[in-house]
Amino acid sequence: MKRYPLIAEHGLVGDLQTAALISDEGVVDWFAAPRFDSPGVFSALLDHDRGGYFRLSVDGPDVTVKQLYYPDTAMLVTRFMSPDGVGELMDWMPPDRTGRATDRHTLMRVMRCTRGSVVFTLECRPRFGFGRTPHETRVDGRTASFRSAAMAGFLQTNVPLEQDGPSDVRGRLRLVEGGTAGASFTVDGPQAAPPPLPDVREVEAALWDAVDFWQRWVRTARYRGRWPDMVHRSAITLKLLTYLPTGAPIAAPTLGLPEQVGGERNWDYRYTWVRDGSLAVRALLDLGFAEEATAFTEWLTTRVTERSTGPAGGRPLQIMYRVDGDPWLPEEVLTEFEGYRGSAPVRVGNAAADQLQLDVFGESLYALAQGTGQDVQPTYDGWRAVSGMLDWLAESWDAPDEGIWETRGGRKDFTFSRVMSWVAFDRGLRLAEEFGRPAALDTWRAARDEIFAQVMRRGWSDRREALVQYFGGDVLDASLLLIPRTGLLGPTDPRWLSTLDAIERALVRDNLVHRYDPGAAPDGLRGAEGTFSLCTFLYVDALARAGRVRQARFAFEKMLTYANHVGLFAEEIGPTGEQLGNFPQAFTHLSLIMAATTLDEALDATLDTPAARPG
Numbered sequence: 001m002k003r004y005p006l007i008a009e010h011g012l013v014g015d016l017q018t019a020a021l022i023s024d025e026g027v028v029d030w031f032a033a034p035r036f037d038s039p040g041v042f043s044a045l046l047d048h049d050r051g052g053y054f055r056l057s058v059d060g061p062d063v064t065v066k067q068l069y070y071p072d073t074a075m076l077v078t079r080f081m082s083p084d085g086v087g088e089l090m091d092w093m094p095p096d097r098t099g100r101a102t103d104r105h106t107l108m109r110v111m112r113c114t115r116g117s118v119v120f121t122l123e124c125r126p127r128f129g130f131g132r133t134p135h136e137t138r139v140d141g142r143t144a145s146f147r148s149a150a151m152a153g154f155l156q157t158n159v160p161l162e163q164d165g166p167s168d169v170r171g172r173l174r175l176v177e178g179g180t181a182g183a184s185f186t187v188d189g190p191q192a193a194p195p196p197l198p199d200v201r202e203v204e205a206a207l208w209d210a211v212d213f214w215q216r217w218v219r220t221a222r223y224r225g226r227w228p229d230m231v232h233r234s235a236i237t238l239k240l241l242t243y244l245p246t247g248a249p250i251a252a253p254t255l256g257l258p259e260q261v262g263g264e265r266n267w268d269y270r271y272t273w274v275r276d277g278s279l280a281v282r283a284l285l286d287l288g289f290a291e292e293a294t295a296f297t298e299w300l301t302t303r304v305t306e307r308s309t310g311p312a313g314g315r316p317l318q319i320m321y322r323v324d325g326d327p328w329l330p331e332e333v334l335t336e337f338e339g340y341r342g343s344a345p346v347r348v349g350n351a352a353a354d355q356l357q358l359d360v361f362g363e364s365l366y367a368l369a370q371g372t373g374q375d376v377q378p379t380y381d382g383w384r385a386v387s388g389m390l391d392w393l394a395e396s397w398d399a400p401d402e403g404i405w406e407t408r409g410g411r412k413d414f415t416f417s418r419v420m421s422w423v424a425f426d427r428g429l430r431l432a433e434e435f436g437r438p439a440a441l442d443t444w445r446a447a448r449d450e451i452f453a454q455v456m457r458r459g460w461s462d463r464r465e466a467l468v469q470y471f472g473g474d475v476l477d478a479s480l481l482l483i484p485r486t487g488l489l490g491p492t493d494p495r496w497l498s499t500l501d502a503i504e505r506a507l508v509r510d511n512l513v514h515r516y517d518p519g520a521a522p523d524g525l526r527g528a529e530g531t532f533s534l535c536t537f538l539y540v541d542a543l544a545r546a547g548r549v550r551q552a553r554f555a556f557e558k559m560l561t562y563a564n565h566v567g568l569f570a571e572e573i574g575p576t577g578e579q580l581g582n583f584p585q586a587f588t589h590l591s592l593i594m595a596a597t598t599l600d601e602a603l604d605a606t607l608d609t610p611a612a613r614p615g
Contacts, residue, residue, distance in 0.1 A: 003048040009565075010023050010029075019031075024067040026056045030253070036243060045254070047337040070090070072232060074240055075207075082116075084117060092108050093210075094206055094210055104187070109184065122170060126153050128146075134167075135148035143197070223288075231593055233566075233567035237584055237589045238589055241584075248299050248323045249277050251270070256347060262341065264345060271353075274303070274320065275359065297370075304386060316389040316392050334347075355402040356402060359421070390428045390440075393447070400412050415467055458471040481539055483499075500546060513531055532571065537588065537594065549603060556595055556596070569583075570584060
């Protein structure tokens with residue numbers, strides 16, 4: 001067993017309220033419960049010795065492994081191949097259909113021998129509350145109970161169990177060809193009783209029920225383009241990263257995975273960013289998943305209507321929330337954990353929630369305007385909140401902020417923040433006029449027009465011949481690749497094409513795109529970072545819209561080769577091609593969907609031109 005498998009050597013399973021990462025050695029080394037943003041139960045990715053894990057593996061010097069998803073599902077298959085035999089492990093979590101938050105969540109693990117004979121080794125070492133909460137362990141026949149003050153865990157299996165020290169259990173089981181065995185790990189409240197022991201028929205029924213759930217869902221997608229496997233995998237990943245009781249998507253299921261191994265750029269991404277969720281609405285609608293898109297816009301409308309005060313300091317909207325809408329995300333350091341391969345500090349919570357990032361108002365209006373395309377009119381209370389938010393923005397947009405990348409190097413006049421403020425007023429005006437809602441139209445229109453003029457005047461660098469990261473600077477920023485989608489400039493506007501060329505020269509390396517250059521624009525943190533996968537897909541989208549279709553296709557298909565063995569992407573690609581940062585990242589997968597649909601449309605258009613037709 002590796003102390004720290006590569007970030008990319010994992011698959012994701014989940015039940016739409018929480019999720020687990022399982023390595024290609026069959027080790028659950030990340031699992032937080034009962035929600036995505038809860039403390040870790042298995043956190044070995046952050047500290048192998050202190051974090052805890054649940055291993056089901058076939059050991060041996062000649063064992064090779066292969067991991068894959070059962071087609072069009074979130075069912076993870078790990079295959080162990082050796083001269084003596086082949087064993088398979090299938091992992092999944094029964095998907096929630098109720099939409100009711102619960103403390104009980106179960107990870108199902110089924111072992112099979114398909115040839116010869118194999119010996120499975122089981123180790124279960126939970127560490128509740130990131131290892132801060134001690135527990136008592138008891139083995140009673142086929143059930144091992146782990147009880148802490150905050151949570152109970154139950155391992156149920158037909159692998160013979162023995163206690164391993166005061167806190168853990170282990171076991172070994174030989175299977176011959178055709179033999180099967182199972183293990184389930186269930187978390188629940190601290191006083192809960194163990195669930196009933198499942199029999200073989202119940203486990204088999206649960207397995208096929210989960211297969212049917214995922215295959216039926218993904219087959220409702222209306223995508224008919226050139227990359228169905230990758231698009232569907234991204235859609236399933238977005239679904240897995242959405243908290244069903246509220247419809248809120250998280251940025252990633254993990255915390256503390258580094259943007260640079262050994263560095264300090266280690267953040268907690270298990271929350272709902274307004275920005276990420278708003279762009280996910282477009283990706284979901286492109287695939288025909290209107291129910292999921294509507295669920296987020298309703299969650300967002302509630303946040304706007306609440307006009308949260310708390311940490312936002314009276315602002316109508318903060319940049320991120322917990323999945324239930326709680327705005328309180330205090331940041332602390334897990335000093336007990338060494339971090340992934342020594343990457344400390346390990347932060348829990350996210351102090352960036354307190355930052356002023358003016359772009360979120362544009363993204364929220366972008367999402368709400370998309371929702372009206374589903375014949376959803378703004379409610380009276382919802383429109384009052386949106387109108388009030390835009391009235392606040394009309395007085396606040398012309399101010400420095402921390403920007404989209406949540407830098408900790410001080411506020412600046414970020415061009416992207418102005419661009420998205422323009423979007424906020426532009427979409428607000430459209431909604432007001434479309435639905436005949438009362439609004440300060442003259443004020444909003446004046447703000448929109450003044451922002452446009454300011455971006456063109458102060459955001460433009462004559463030396464770079466491009467729009468730049470912040471006013472008065474010369475640094476390029478890949479967030480501006482979203483400009484053609486916003487409508488601020490057309491995709492073939494000369495100023496935009498010049499900006500695209502400048503970004504390509506400064507930030508693109510072998511078709512992979514950096515967010516910005518931290519050396520040229522210090523962001524308050526030590527170290528460097530890899531290329532940002534979101535930005536690479538935004539680059540593809542911008543190229544396709546600009547008519548550079550062949551270049552866009554090459555960049556897109558080159559980027560797909562950086563996916564891991566089961567089609568998942570982390571936040572970044574490092575200098576040696578490894579995946580870095582929290583994993584898998586929803587932002588990357590939603591931008592993959594956006595790029596694929598834009599590129600498909602551009603390629604189809606080239607086939608429809610007279611020059612492309614035969615004869």
